[in-house]
Amino acid sequence: MATELVDGAPSRPAARPGYPARRPEADQDGPEMLNWAQNSVIGRASAVATPTTEPELQALLAASTGRVRMIGSRMSAGRMLELASAGDTLLDLSHLRGLLATTEGTATFGGATPLQEVYAVLTGMGRMPSAAPGVIAEQTLAGALATGTHGQGLQQSSIGDAAASIRMVLADGTALDLERDHPWFPAVQLGLGVLGVVTAVTLRTEPSLVYTCAKSAVSAAGLADDLARWSTENVMSKAWWFPDEDQVHVWTAREATPDEAEEWRRGGRQLVARAETSDVLNAAVDQTLATMRSDTRLADQDGKPFRTVTRFRDFSDVTGDVYQVFCRGIATPQINVEIGIPLARAAEVVQKLRAWHAETRPHLHYPVILRCTGASSAWLSPSPEATCFFGFVVYYAEDGSLSEEGVAFLRAVEEVLAAEGGRPHWGKYFDEALYDWPALYPQWAGFAEVRDALDPRHTFDNAFTARLFDRALAVR
Numbered sequence: 101m102a103t104e105l106v107d108g109a110p111s112r113p114a115a116r117p118g119y120p121a122r123r124p125e126a127d128q129d130g131p132e133m134l135n136w137a138q139n140s141v142i143g144r145a146s147a148v149a150t151p152t153t154e155p156e157l158q159a160l161l162a163a164s165t166g167r168v169r170m171i172g173s174r175m176s177a178g179r180m181l182e183l184a185s186a187g188d189t190l191l192d193l194s195h196l197r198g199l200l201a202t203t204e205g206t207a208t209f210g211g212a213t214p215l216q217e218v219y220a221v222l223t224g225m226g227r228m229p230s231a232a233p234g235v236i237a238e239q240t241l242a243g244a245l246a247t248g249t250h251g252q253g254l255q256q257s258s259i260g261d262a263a264a265s266i267r268m269v270l271a272d273g274t275a276l277d278l279e280r281d282h283p284w285f286p287a288v289q290l291g292l293g294v295l296g297v298v299t300a301v302t303l304r305t306e307p308s309l310v311y312t313c314a315k316s317a318v319s320a321a322g323l324a325d326d327l328a329r330w331s332t333e334n335v336m337s338k339a340w341w342f343p344d345e346d347q348v349h350v351w352t353a354r355e356a357t358p359d360e361a362e363e364w365r366r367g368g369r370q371l372v373a374r375a376e377t378s379d380v381l382n383a384a385v386d387q388t389l390a391t392m393r394s395d396t397r398l399a400d401q402d403g404k405p406f407r408t409v410t411r412f413r414d415f416s417d418v419t420g421d422v423y424q425v426f427c428r429g430i431a432t433p434q435i436n437v438e439i440g441i442p443l444a445r446a447a448e449v450v451q452k453l454r455a456w457h458a459e460t461r462p463h464l465h466y467p468v469i470l471r472c473t474g475a476s477s478a479w480l481s482p483s484p485e486a487t488c489f490f491g492f493v494v495y496y497a498e499d500g501s502l503s504e505e506g507v508a509f510l511r512a513v514e515e516v517l518a519a520e521g522g523r524p525h526w527g528k529y530f531d532e533a534l535y536d537w538p539a540l541y542p543q544w545a546g547f548a549e550v551r552d553a554l555d556p557r558h559t560f561d562n563a564f565t566a567r568l569f570d571r572a573l574a575v576r
């Protein structure tokens with residue numbers, strides 16, 4: 101039986117949250133369901149419901165009395181997904197996937213479609229979404245929207261910004277289609293999974309292009325100025341900053357010339373790597389590998405975490421489609437903290453980070469990942485204006501633990517960036533206590549109003565979202 105929410109109850113976390121240890125040996129078919137990283141129990145396996153059609157989902161929600169949370173590929177931090185009480189439902193929507201419709205400039209996909217399927221289908225049609233991919237594409241489309249998932253490039257923004265319309269099934273079982281010009285659309289574009297079940301997303305698409313990506317390594321001395329220049333002078337760019345070595349590995353992409361594109365086509369549309377390679381980063385790569393090996397103690401020295409660094413060895417320019425160039429991540433369990441800083445302030449913040457690094461010499465486990473995106477129209481987007489994201493990664497050790505120094509670095513660097521007004525990526529790891537959400541997001545109250553209108557009983561709430569909106573979780 102549902103009861104009303106208690107407004108204004110003290111619900112801020114008293115202590116700083118930790119980064120949970122992994123349970124690599126956890127039984128995937130056991131009584132508990134974990135997130136993808138296997139570092140959080142998100143609920144009982146028996147709580148999972150798997151509707152096979154939208155009408156089935158509607159009937160399920162209309163009849164539901166407990167709390168409900170949607171799961172996609174479960175790649176976000178566990179708190180985004182978890183539900184703890186008996187009677188709660190975790191919705192596995194994997195049947196609601198695939199291409200549903202196309203027009204000349206749009207394509208509609210089921211909300212649970214993995215991004216890699218979206219990309220493959222669109223590539224087959226000679227199209228791509230009007231938003232660059234991130235480093236991996238195992239996420240679902242709806243999961244990407246709920247967390248503001250993004251790639252790189254100032255001429256576009258998050259994947260949700262490519263949405264032309266979004267269809268949701270609400271807590272009472274009714275369906276709602278929202279077009280881009282609807283006043284609530286900016287809330288639904290990045291909904292944190294608290295507004296409704298996204299069952300379909302219509303993406304704006306554009307012709308699929310071929311890109312040539314120039315790769316280089318430069319001194320970090322000029323990074324403060326270079327960062328904005330790389331982003332403004334190129335269609336897309338991305339950089340990895342090795343502070344200990346004072347070096348930056350830079351990728352800048354432009355549309356390929358007709359000759360380069362033709363060479364790519366002749367090669368069977370496979371990534372073309374130029375023969376000329378550079379070894380200037382190899383020493384930095386070796387140093388990073390040594391730190392990672394000592395921190396993770398992973399037996400497999402060629403394991404996935406190490407391959408995310410060894411690929412920077414002997415780099416060369418490449419030509420390929422946007423996924424071949426940028427969507428090359430190796431999905432491996434990690435703690436990933438990513439904080440957005442307005443591009444206009446990025447140079448100043450880079451200088452502060454450089455000074456902080458020189459003074460404190462923190463233990464870095466992986467280079468700092470830098471990528472900028474254009475303004476998002478989503479109210480809760482960490483990139484409300486052109487924004488540079490600073491990403492920090494610590495990989496898990498074989499036994500599921502994390503290096504203490506790596507964790508200390510993550511905590512310290514997040515404090516530095518939060519103090520600069522940084523906004524964290526919703527799907528990654530962050531310390532809630534560092535942020536004043538209404539101050540960071542002018543439309544925070546507006547989002548809460550849309551949520552109250554769409555889900556008045558807060559069916560889609562969990563402990564994390566209740567804390568965010570400063571409410572106690574309803575007892576059901």
Ligand SMILES: Cc1cc2nc3c(=O)[nH]c(=O)nc-3n(C[C@H](O)[C@H](O)[C@H](O)COP(=O)(O)OP(=O)(O)OC[C@H]3O[C@@H](n4cnc5c(N)ncnc54)[C@H](O)[C@@H]3O)c2cc1C
Nearest residue numbers: 172173174175176234235239240243246249250293298527
């Ligand atoms: C290895 C790795 C690499 C990553 N790379 C990037 C990157 O390059 N760029 C980037 O921006 N982020 C990146 N991320 C973050 C990732 O994109 C987000 O965590 C994303 O939310 C994961 O999608 P998912 O399908 O796994 O969603 P889940 O983790 O399953 O869910 C995330 C949220 O979406 C909600 N949700 C899921 N389905 C629905 C639905 N149908 N309707 C409404 N709400 C729903 C859930 O309730 C939850 O709140 C990465 C994460 C990992 C682990």
